[in-house]
Amino acid sequence: MAHLDLRGLSKHYDGNAVVDRIDLAVPAGNLVCLLGPSGCGKTTTLRLIAGFVEPTGGEIHVDGKVLSSPGFATPPEQRGMSMIFQSYALWPHMTVADNVAYGLTLRRLPKADISRRVGEMLAAVKLGALADRYPGELSGGQQQRAALARALVIEPNILLLDEPLSNLDAALREEMRFEIRRLHDAFRYTTVYVTHDQAEAMTTADLIVVMNHGRIEQAGTAEEIYSRPRSAFVAGFLGGANILKGRAVDAIRLDVGAAVLRCAESAFVAGSEASLSIRFHEVRVHANGGGGGGNRLEARVVRQTFLGSLRDLALELADGTVIRASAPPDLAIPADTRVWVDLPTERCRPLPS
Amino acid sequence: MTAETIVTPSAARRARILGGFDASLLVLSAAAVLLVLLIGLPVGWLFYYALTDRTGAPTLANFVALASDPALREPMLTTLTLCFCVAIAAPAVASPLAWLVARTDLPARRTIRALMTASFVTPPFLGAIAWEILAAPNSGILNQLWRGLTGSPDPLLDIYSLPGLVFVISCYTAPFAFVLVSNALDRIPADLEDAAGILGAGRWRTVLTITVPLVVPAILAGALIAFLQAMTLFGSPAILALPAGFHTITTKIFALFQFPPKPQLAAAAALPLLVVTVVLLMVQSRLLGRRGYTVVSGKSGDPRLIRLGAFRIPALLLVLAILALPLFLPYTALLKAAISTYPGAPFVPEAMTLKHLRFVFLEFSQTQKAFWNTVVLALSTATLGTLLALFISYLTARRAIPGSKTLEFLATAPVAIPGIVLGVGLFLAYARPPLALYGTLWILLLAFLTIELPAAFQQLRSSFRAVHPELEEASRILGAGRLKTLARITAPLLKSGVVAAWCFVFIGVVRELSAAIMLFTSDTKVLSVVIYDLNESGDLGAIAVLGTAMLLITFAVVGFANWITGVGSGVRLRGG
Numbered sequence: 001m002a003h004l005d006l007r008g009l010s011k012h013y014d015g016n017a018v019v020d021r022i023d024l025a026v027p028a029g030n031l032v033c034l035l036g037p038s039g040c041g042k043t044t045t046l047r048l049i050a051g052f053v054e055p056t057g058g059e060i061h062v063d064g065k066v067l068s069s070p071g072f073a074t075p076p077e078q079r080g081m082s083m084i085f086q087s088y089a090l091w092p093h094m095t096v097a098d099n100v101a102y103g104l105t106l107r108r109l110p111k112a113d114i115s116r117r118v119g120e121m122l123a124a125v126k127l128g129a130l131a132d133r134y135p136g137e138l139s140g141g142q143q144q145r146a147a148l149a150r151a152l153v154i155e156p157n158i159l160l161l162d163e164p165l166s167n168l169d170a171a172l173r174e175e176m177r178f179e180i181r182r183l184h185d186a187f188r189y190t191t192v193y194v195t196h197d198q199a200e201a202m203t204t205a206d207l208i209v210v211m212n213h214g215r216i217e218q219a220g221t222a223e224e225i226y227s228r229p230r231s232a233f234v235a236g237f238l239g240g241a242n243i244l245k246g247r248a249v250d251a252i253r254l255d256v257g258a259a260v261l262r263c264a265e266s267a268f269v270a271g272s273e274a275s276l277s278i279r280f281h282e283v284r285v286h287a288n289g290g291g292g293g294g295n296r297l298e299a300r301v302v303r304q305t306f307l308g309s310l311r312d313l314a315l316e317l318a319d320g321t322v323i324r325a326s327a328p329p330d331l332a333i334p335a336d337t338r339v340w341v342d343l344p345t346e347r348c349r350p351l352p353s
Numbered sequence: 354m355t356a357e358t359i360v361t362p363s364a365a366r367r368a369r370i371l372g373g374f375d376a377s378l379l380v381l382s383a384a385a386v387l388l389v390l391l392i393g394l395p396v397g398w399l400f401y402y403a404l405t406d407r408t409g410a411p412t413l414a415n416f417v418a419l420a421s422d423p424a425l426r427e428p429m430l431t432t433l434t435l436c437f438c439v440a441i442a443a444p445a446v447a448s449p450l451a452w453l454v455a456r457t458d459l460p461a462r463r464t465i466r467a468l469m470t471a472s473f474v475t476p477p478f479l480g481a482i483a484w485e486i487l488a489a490p491n492s493g494i495l496n497q498l499w500r501g502l503t504g505s506p507d508p509l510l511d512i513y514s515l516p517g518l519v520f521v522i523s524c525y526t527a528p529f530a531f532v533l534v535s536n537a538l539d540r541i542p543a544d545l546e547d548a549a550g551i552l553g554a555g556r557w558r559t560v561l562t563i564t565v566p567l568v569v570p571a572i573l574a575g576a577l578i579a580f581l582q583a584m585t586l587f588g589s590p591a592i593l594a595l596p597a598g599f600h601t602i603t604t605k606i607f608a609l610f611q612f613p614p615k616p617q618l619a620a621a622a623a624l625p626l627l628v629v630t631v632v633l634l635m636v637q638s639r640l641l642g643r644r645g646y647t648v649v650s651g652k653s654g655d656p657r658l659i660r661l662g663a664f665r666i667p668a669l670l671l672v673l674a675i676l677a678l679p680l681f682l683p684y685t686a687l688l689k690a691a692i693s694t695y696p697g698a699p700f701v702p703e704a705m706t707l708k709h710l711r712f713v714f715l716e717f718s719q720t721q722k723a724f725w726n727t728v729v730l731a732l733s734t735a736t737l738g739t740l741l742a743l744f745i746s747y748l749t750a751r752r753a754i755p756g757s758k759t760l761e762f763l764a765t766a767p768v769a770i771p772g773i774v775l776g777v778g779l780f781l782a783y784a785r786p787p788l789a790l791y792g793t794l795w796i797l798l799l800a801f802l803t804i805e806l807p808a809a810f811q812q813l814r815s816s817f818r819a820v821h822p823e824l825e826e827a828s829r830i831l832g833a834g835r836l837k838t839l840a841r842i843t844a845p846l847l848k849s850g851v852v853a854a855w856c857f858v859f860i861g862v863v864r865e866l867s868a869a870i871m872l873f874t875s876d877t878k879v880l881s882v883v884i885y886d887l888n889e890s891g892d893l894g895a896i897a898v899l900g901t902a903m904l905l906i907t908f909a910v911v912g913f914a915n916w917i918t919g920v921g922s923g924v925r926l927r928g929g
Contacts, residue, residue: 050551052657076550077558083551089544093566102562103552154552 001028002063002157002190004049010057011044018044020214021058026207031184031191033205035198037237041214042194046160049192050083051076062157082151083160086167088143090135096146097122097131103154121153124183141172152187159191165200177203198238210234232351235277242283242323243351245275254350258317261295261343267350275351283325284342285313287333295343301333315341381756384745388763391803392770395778402620402781415621425622428600435519435601436583442523443579444572446675447530453668455538456564458658460669465676466535472679473528474907476864478588478885479900480525483683485592486696486893488512494686497697513597522589524679526582530575537571538564543656556659570640577637581630585771587867592888602626603773607870616781623774631769690897709894717895719883727880730794731862734801739855742809750817768807775800776871792874800868805861809854816850849917856914860907
């Protein structure tokens with residue numbers, strides 16, 4: 001187990017910053033997810049940690065030792081890490097057992113130890129019966145397990161996973177999400193996990209790091225990031241959210257055109273451009289205007305869609321802005337109906353800047 | 354419902370099947386007839402002659418002679434030695450070269466790849482002649498330089514020897530191994546090597562435990578191709594072995610046709626070539642097609658290049674030295690011989706001359722005829738061959754008719770018939786009535802068409818496979834008919850593949866010697882045959898001029914094909 005520390009880490013290709021001054025500390029034994037859309041720099045960050053790529057700025061420390069800095073990178077083979085690749089990268093000319101034993105052989109362990117540990121690890125990932133198969137003879141899920149076994153058996157300081165589930169079908173993906181978390185709880189290696197799938201990140205991670213354009217947008221637990229997004233990007237990327245743009249009236253009120261909305265916490269600078277986010281399911285819809293207070297607006301139903309467990313509504317505000325709401329499924333409102341919407345102040349999260 | 358309108362389902366089905374069968378039967382039988390003319394007849398006559406005596410009575414005497422007569426056995430043993438040496442030498446040089454180009458930070462990697470392709474398209478017999486100019490014991494340029502430098506009376510090199518022959522054939526088969534190995538290296542996902550790295554394997558360890566095992570099938574395939582080339586080439590051994598007083602199988606077969614002709618023995622000697630080729634090609638396709646080697650695709654970047662560090666420049670020099678053998682030295686020798694009074698003449702203005710150019714283009718009576726024959730044959734073979742290949746690949750790629758698998762097999766089968774064997778077979782088949790084609794250009798057309806069909810077919814089949822049927826279906830569903838779809842969607846997508854196939858056939862015909870040497874008459878000489886004849890009479894200056902002209906045509910067409918298809922990928926040519 002090791003403590004991983006990225007300090008101002010950057011990678012430029014032809015002058016373009018792919019990874020842009022990233023600061024991140026991963027405590028020993030934690031599982032951190034780098035989450036973001038494709039091209040956000042998450043895979044490059046992972047390859048920087050692995051040592052396949054040399055940084056153009058900043059440093060990578062493991063347990064206080066510098067492993068990478070501009071012009072210097074400890075080669076991958078001397079880092080004591082493991083990695084699981086998107087393609088699994090199982091060697092097609094070796095059996096499953098040979099693949100798993102490879103890292104141990106390099107460490108010159110006695111033969112008996114190697115076969116014992118390979119056997120234990122294959123049992124842990126439920127591949128004991130397939131040890132003598134070649135990778136080409138395994139299903140996608142089995143290949144995934146073999147790749148996990150190969151990476152875990154060497155007891156790495158740090159485990160790196162690059163979109164490990166993206167080649168699996170939906171059902172298997174969900175199963176393997178829990179499997180990865182289970183194995184992490186069992187072995188507790190410091191782990192960096194790259195994905196673009198928020199459900200994967202939320203299931204597996206102790207700490208989620210949302211990345212965009214090579215920078216960290218926000219880092220925190222799944223709950224923190226979901227309930228207190230700090231930017232419009234984070235609010236939109238994790239679960240659907242309405243982003244309402246406008247001009248701040250004072251520290252807690254935002255004029256969004258259709259109305260002046262109030263937030264529970266003060267974050268705005270009076271007179272500046274700003275926005276606020278509210279999740280679809282936090283928008284309340286009422287057939288009439290009675291009662292309520294705070295942020296109550298008149299709206300027109302543009303479209304309503306029955307989705308089984310909920311009803312998805314598109315609502316047009318007075319100034320033409322369209323917001324979405326997830327209403328209970330029994331709330332059947334025909335299109336073009338006038339309704340009232342409630343945007344509870346404690347759910348309106350200010351997004352300054 | 355009246356009785357007349359009732360059609361039982363089974364009758365309707367029978368009618369449909371019959372209707373469907375009629376058209377496809379016609380196509381299939383036409384293709385079958387053609388392929389019998391191209392392959393069946395020559396190979397059939399080959400077997401007939403090999404198994405009969407002069408009177409036509411069945412006998413195994415020919416094979417007994419083959420095994421017992423030293424004059425026949427020696428060439429076979431020589432050929433075996435030659436094949437094994439080339440099969441070891443060519444991949445042994447080409448594989449490290451391919452690795453340097455594909456996996457290290459060697460300078461000028463792209464240029465080196467392009468130069469390997471250039472040695473690929475050099476006709477092997479021309480390479481052999483160029484090496485004659487360089488390393489003939491007395492007149493060879495290198496030997497003269499050696500004598501001048503050391504004062505030694507003995508030559509440094511003797512190209513007229515078995516080692517000389519192994520060397521020259523290896524020079525021009527190494528590119529086959531190089532292309533196979535470098536393609537295999539390009540196809541290994543970078544992840545496989547990175548995975549070894551992160552588990553603790555250093556660069557060299559990764560090379561030895563991951564990279565090399567993954568390209569072993571390609572290296573073996575390269576060795577097989579080298580073996581086949583060494584076995585079936587005619588030009589190089591005829592030019593280098595005959596002056597040294599020994600034979601290989603191919604030169605022996607040719608000699609058996611000289612006066613007094615012994616076609617039965619020639620046929621018997623040609624059969625082992627056919628059998629070995631078929632077997633080795635089957636082994637090769639198993640090696641390259643092993644299923645265990647498929648890997649899950651993922652986005653995988655470029656492989657990390659190994660830094661050669663201080664070895665970067667020495668490695669480049671080594672590669673350039675290797676490239677000098679098939680390319681720089683022979684090409685320089687040819688160019689110099691073309692404009693010097695004699696090949697070994699000092700490089701001074703007084704020793705330069707235009708007499709070879711004048712001789713070849715103005716005085717030598719055969720030049721014009723040979724150019725004309727070569728161009729006519731190359732154009733017609735390229736056009737007919739491409740059309741035929743296009744037709745067959747459409748039928749097989751779209752599975753338009755039942756039996757398309759058989760068609761596919763028949764179109765690739767000629768790959769297993771060495772040029773000289775085909776030449777013998779065609780001679781035996783068409784030197785007699787009712788199809789007395791011997792002495793006409795038609796028999797050469799048949800030979801070249803047969804030899805080049807597989808290459809054209811493979812090129813077009815992969816082009817067709819690249820055009821996903823859904824692209825055509827998308828056009829159909831939007832309202833375009835079958836023909837309109839072919840014209841607007843399929844044809845434009847296939848265009849570069851068709852042009853490439855045409856160019857490859859054209860080049861293949863221009864450089865073909867093995868079959869042509871068995872089939873030409875004084876009126877139907879082609880360029881390669883004229884060059885071979887001139888070599889017999891020792892006129893190296895004229896050869897240099899003709900050879901350079903042939904190379905210029907070849908490179909112009911290769912350049913055009915590369916420009917059309919984007920990159921110099923998958924040039925498939927057979928040795929002359």
